[in-house]
Every structure is written in structure tokens, then in C-alpha cells.
Amino acid sequence: MLPPALDKVATLLSRLPGVGKRSALRWAFHILAEPPAYAEALRTALGELLEHVHFCAQCHHLAETELCGICRDPARDTSLLCVVEGVPDLLALERTGSYRGRYHVLHGSLAPLKGVGPSQLRLDNLESRITQDGVREVIVATSADVEGEATALYLAKRLAATGVSVTRIATGIPMGGELEYLDDHTLSRAIAGRIRLGGP
Amino acid sequence: MLPPALDKVATLLSRLPGVGKRSALRWAFHILAEPPAYAEALRTALGELLEHVHFCAQCHHLAETELCGICRDPARDTSLLCVVEGVPDLLALERTGSYRGRYHVLHGSLAPLKGVGPSQLRLDNLESRITQDGVREVIVATSADVEGEATALYLAKRLAATGVSVTRIATGIPMGGELEYLDDHTLSRAIAGRIRLGGP
Structure with a gap:
């Protein structure tokens, strides 16, 4: 019952992580109800994303050249x-x-x-x-x-x-964490990973 | 710290209803990590949506011609x-x-x-x-x-x-609704909107 182009947009949006078919359809309607400039801006931005942003050949961080800023930093x-x-x-x-x-x-x-x-x-x-x-x-x-x-x-x-x-990296109680409200697993890890403050 | 094109996509996605900046950024990363065919398909679908889907000039339902199927239905x-x-x-x-x-x-x-x-x-x-x-x-x-x-x-x-x-349209208890679990407001409305089943 939906126009194919609308359904297509909804289907593609529903492939984003954590997005259901219902939300995706709602967004497709929203895009349609917005001034066309919105969809045009999204199309342009997606094009620029594909064209200009890549992953660093070395560390796979975002990069606009072959290597990212961190890998190039001496x-x-x-x-x-x-x-x-x-x-x-x-x-x-x-x-x-x-x-x-x-x-x-x-x-x-x-x-x-x-x-x-x-x-x-x-x-x-x-x-x-x-x-x-x-x-x-x-x-x-x-x-x-x-x-x-x-x-x-x-x-x-x-x-x-x-x-x-x-x-x-260490697991344990987060800064500001109150023991009373921490889960058992984190607490067990925090005890197992205790560090010496002083004494023998 | 993010490439402008990535930030642009995230900002545009965060304008969809109910979408926060964090989810939008996560999706922008996801789009980047997907094969380019995904972003291309989304661009094409958005273009087709703008080109082919409009609102009915009469009832503002979706339409692919001037009037929608419902308005054209004799x-x-x-x-x-x-x-x-x-x-x-x-x-x-x-x-x-x-x-x-x-x-x-x-x-x-x-x-x-x-x-x-x-x-x-x-x-x-x-x-x-x-x-x-x-x-x-x-x-x-x-x-x-x-x-x-x-x-x-x-x-x-x-x-x-x-x-x-x-x-x-009527407000009241939904079919299958159990009174015990209904909110006060719905229940008040259901009583106020009661209909006669028989008797004087």
C-alpha cells in the first residue's frame, strides 16, 4: 500500500543498528514531510562521506588522507x-x-x-x-x-x-560509583583486581 | 575532531524525530563501515522519494499522481x-x-x-x-x-x-484491556462515554 520509493527508504533506514521497521517508516514519512532541502542535504552529505572519508590504511581510524592524523603525528x-x-x-x-x-x-x-x-x-x-x-x-x-x-x-x-x-585496561568500580549499587560482577572484578596501597 | 562530512551526516540524521546526536553519530559510523553500496542505495532511494512521491492535492495522503488512490476511487x-x-x-x-x-x-x-x-x-x-x-x-x-x-x-x-x-472517534477501554491495569484517565473516559445496552 506504500509507494515503492517510500518503502525503499524505510527498508534502508531499518538496516541501521537498533532501528526497527516502525521507526524507519516514521522517518521516511518525516523526510517526505520536510522541505525537499532536507533530503537533498542528506544525499549530498552521504555522497561527501563516501568520497572524502576513508579509514587509515595503518590503524583503520577515520582519515581524509591515506594515513590518519594520529598515525602521521611524529x-x-x-x-x-x-x-x-x-x-x-x-x-x-x-x-x-x-x-x-x-x-x-x-x-x-x-x-x-x-x-x-x-x-x-x-x-x-x-x-x-x-x-x-x-x-x-x-x-x-x-x-x-x-x-x-x-x-x-x-x-x-x-x-x-x-x-x-x-x-x-582495568575493570573495577567507576569513579563516583557507590558499592551498594554496583553489580556483583563488577564488584568481584574490583576485588580480584585490587592494588596495594601500602604495607608489606 | 570528526571529519566534516561524517559530522554533517550525523547532524542531519539527528534531525529525524526521536533521534539523539549519539545514535545519529553511531549510524554515520555504521554507514561508513558498510560497503559503499549501502550509502549509494540510500542516496538513490532519497532521490526517488523526492521525485516520485508527493502528497495528494486534495486530502494530502501520499500520491504518485496529482490525486491519491482514495480520492480517485469513485x-x-x-x-x-x-x-x-x-x-x-x-x-x-x-x-x-x-x-x-x-x-x-x-x-x-x-x-x-x-x-x-x-x-x-x-x-x-x-x-x-x-x-x-x-x-x-x-x-x-x-x-x-x-x-x-x-x-x-x-x-x-x-x-x-x-x-x-x-x-x-470514541475513547474508552481497548479490546482485551483489563480494567485493573488501565490508567484512571482512560477509565474515567470509558465511564463518561458509556452506551446503553438495554432497559429504559
Whole structure:
């Protein structure tokens, strides 16, 4: 009962992560009800996105040239490599200003049930980067969920042969976190990962 | 810190109803990570939407010609006019198969706080349709929320001069609804709108 062009837009929008068919249809109607300038602007922006934005050939971060700004920055410590699941994670780490090494963006995490295996992640050039750049430590900064943990374990195993030190970012209570309201799992991890403050 | 083209796509997507800046950015990343065919398909579909889909000049329903299929259908009862807020509402009513009159799609509802007044709704030709088509009843089928109710009251007042009968779809307990779990407002309405089953 819907015009095919409307249905097409809704179907494509419903393929975005977390978007249902209902919301997508609502948006297709919204786009139609807006002045045509909106849809035109979206078309232009999508075109520019395809044309101008790529992934860095080395670390797979966003780049408008072959290598991204971080890989081109000579002030970065090339002996440290931080592995993240996605660009937003990289941006979050950059905002802290507390990391001066380089990154490796996987564009996903291992999820066998969703059909995401190691070959779907940007792992091809990881070992060659470690060797060529003389990396001494790989910091695995994947999420603390099942998939992120699985990815971290996989990387530790896979990189064992290279002799590089593989570390995992700490899990524990977040700053401002009240013990009373924390889940058991986080609390167990926080106890297991306790650090010495003093004494023998 | 983000490439301008990526930021542009995210900003445009965040203008869709109910979409936050965070989701929009996530989708912009997703579009970038997908094969380029996806963004190309979306661009094409948006272009076709603009080119082929319009609103009916009479009832403002979707149309691929000047008038929509419902307005062109000679079997429809032209003396009944059902006013709805949007096309999805029209489609929901059509699915019931229990209405054989015509429609008038407002493309919104009165919301003074959001700056939506009568001039933002497709009301220009409502009175002329009533006169020209010899409409005897206008059924106001706007939502039962504050804005839909306000729109219904506004229409009743506005159409008083035309002498047409203005009715409102019933509010009450939905089929399958259990009284115990219904909100007070719906229940009050259901009692106030009770209908006689028998007796004097």
C-alpha cells in the first residue's frame, strides 16, 4: 500500500543498528514531510562521506588522507598500541588526553553467534605493525562485555607468538560509583583486581 | 575532531524525530563501515522519494499522481471525511476495512509549545472540500493525547460555521484491556462515554 520509493527508504533506514521497521517508516514519512532541502542535504552529505572519508590504511581510524592524523603525528609513542573496537572508543580515549601511543581499530568485536569471527575484524596488519613499529606493549581496550572480553582473550592468544606484552585496561568500580549499587560482577572484578596501597 | 562530512551526516540524521546526536553519530559510523553500496542505495532511494512521491492535492495522503488512490476511487463515500494527523494513521484505519469515506491528512497536530499552530497544518482546503463534496460528517480521528484532543476541539470550533456534523472517534477501554491495569484517565473516559445496552 506504500509507494515503492517510500518503502525503499524505510527498508534502508531499518538496516541501521537498533532501528526497527516502525521507526524507519516514521522517518521516511518525516523526510517526505520536510522541505525537499532536507533530503537533498542528506544525499549530498552521504555522497561527501563516501568520497572524502576513508579509514587509515595503518590503524583503520577515520582519515581524509591515506594515513590518519594520529598515525602521521611524529610525537606519538610508536611502541604503545591500543586496540579498540570502534572509532567512538578511540575518540573517548583521546578526550582523556592520557594516552600518547597509537591505536588499532578493529571495527567490531568477536561475536560468533552473530557470525563475526576474526576475519571480519581489521586484524590483517596487526602483527606486521607490531614488528615494523617495534611495539612493546599492546593495550587491549575493548569493552567489558562478553564480546569485548572474548576479543581480548583471542588477541592475547594470537599475539603470544610475537613476544609483545599484551595488557588489558582495568575493570573495577567507576569513579563516583557507590558499592551498594554496583553489580556483583563488577564488584568481584574490583576485588580480584585490587592494588596495594601500602604495607608489606 | 570528526571529519566534516561524517559530522554533517550525523547532524542531519539527528534531525529525524526521536533521534539523539549519539545514535545519529553511531549510524554515520555504521554507514561508513558498510560497503559503499549501502550509502549509494540510500542516496538513490532519497532521490526517488523526492521525485516520485508527493502528497495528494486534495486530502494530502501520499500520491504518485496529482490525486491519491482514495480520492480517485469513485466507490468512496464523499459525504464522510475523516481527519487524521498523519499517513500512518490513515493506513491503520484503512487496514480495519471499516471506513469507506475519504480522508484529510493534517500532517501534524496543534502543539503551541512546539510552535505548531493551525497554519502549520494542512487545513487550507478543508472548508472548501466540505462545501464542494457535500460532506455531512467530519470524523476527527486525531490521537487521544493532549495535542490530538486540542486539534479536535479546534476543528469542532472552526467547522461550526460550515454547519457540518463534527464527530470524534470514541475513547474508552481497548479490546482485551483489563480494567485493573488501565490508567484512571482512560477509565474515567470509558465511564463518561458509556452506551446503553438495554432497559429504559
